[in-house]
Amino acid sequence: MTFLDIRGVTKRYGVTTAVDDVTLSVAAGSRTAVVGPSGSGKTTLLRLIGGFEAPDSGQVTLNGDVLADGTAIVPAHRRSVGFVTQDGSLFPHLTVADNIGFGLDKRSPDRSQRILALMDMVELDPIMLNRRPHQLSGGQQQRVSLARALARQPKLMLLDEPFSALDTGLRENMRKAVAAVLKKAGITTILVTHDQAEALSFADQVAVMRQGKLVQAGPPRSLYLNP
Ligand code: ADP
Ligand code: ADP
Numbered sequence: 001m002t003f004l005d006i007r008g009v010t011k012r013y014g015v016t017t018a019v020d021d022v023t024l025s026v027a028a029g030s031r032t033a034v035v036g037p038s039g040s041g042k043t044t045l046l047r048l049i050g051g052f053e054a055p056d057s058g059q060v061t062l063n064g065d066v067l068a069d070g071t072a073i074v075p076a077h078r079r080s081v082g083f084v085t086q087d088g089s090l091f092p093h094l095t096v097a098d099n100i101g102f103g104l105d106k107r108s109p110d111r112s113q114r115i116l117a118l119m120d121m122v123e124l125d126p127i128m129l130n131r132r133p134h135q136l137s138g139g140q141q142q143r144v145s146l147a148r149a150l151a152r153q154p155k156l157m158l159l160d161e162p163f164s165a166l167d168t169g170l171r172e173n174m175r176k177a178v179a180a181v182l183k184k185a186g187i188t189t190i191l192v193t194h195d196q197a198e199a200l201s202f203a204d205q206v207a208v209m210r211q212g213k214l215v216q217a218g219p220p221r222s223l224y225l226n227p
Contacts, residue, residue: 001028002027002028003027003029003030003062003063003155004060004190005025005061006025006045006048006049006059006060007023007058007059007060007061008022008023008057008058008059009021009022009023009045009048009055009057009068010055010058011053011055018041018212019041019045019048020041020212020213021058021213022041022045022212022213022214024207024217026190028188029187030189030204030205031179031183031190031191031205032191032207033190033193033198033200033203033205033206033207034190034191034193034209035193035199035208036209036210038194039211040209040211040212042194042209043192046158046160046190048060048068049067049158050067050079050158051068051074052073053068054068054069054070055068055069055070062081062156067079067081080153081154082157082187083160084157084158085160086160086161086164086165088141088142088144088162090133090141090144092132092134093132095129095130095132096128096133099133099144099145099148100144100148101114101151102148102151115151116129118147118150119147121147121150121181122143122147122177123143124143128140138166138170139166139173142166142174146162146181150181155187156187156190157182157187157188157189157190158190158192159190159191161192161193161194162191163198164193164194164195171198175201175202191203200220204220205217205219206218206223208223
């Protein structure tokens, strides 16, 4: 069943067509990886999917609701979309607990419990609760970033090169851990990466982009990938 539907989406910046007539269907609860060289339009496509940006033409629907079309984008607070970037974008002055609990109601009596449950989900030791981002390793920061995104109970998780700042060994561990968490939670996920091996091991569906166009899409083993 199609959950996320991207129909003929085009986005131009001046003379550059960053995303060129892209059509892609994503099944509920699945994981899709978008691969392609730098500048091929991966991040722009992700931002269009999230409704952070409006396409010049085409439409993005999530579960039948329009997230983005040529006239409107859904305001940030109304999207059930989680977003994790390469640098994690944590609030540097807030503790781990307050970063994770940022979107949770301050007066909610079970706030602390929910933060601890989220830390458990991403396998972060509760000892980290009152630390600040600069006191954490890169991998731990990405776990906090993921927990913060999960706190909003998103229907769709968008990951933009979330592992690329990490060391090779850690990157693989994190990729497996994150895939397991999202699979268990049944959250439909789109991962943008320039790393083909990462895409193949993470996803049920791989979408290959070149110069703004979607050139292939299918299950990992059906694809022929050029270096
Ligand atoms: P990727 O994520 O695959 O590296 P991007 O989506 O970031 O690709 O960029 C696709 C193309 O669109 C590139 O040529 C890039 O320079 C251009 N582009 C992206 N964002 C902007 C912007 N805000 N203004 C102008 N050009 C942009
Ligand atoms: P505005 O509505 O003020 O123009 P946007 O919502 O389009 O702002 O997004 C501004 C920035 O915040 C973008 O860089 C986007 O990547 C980021 N952003 C938007 N929504 C989310 C979200 N749900 N989680 C994390 N980052 C987000």
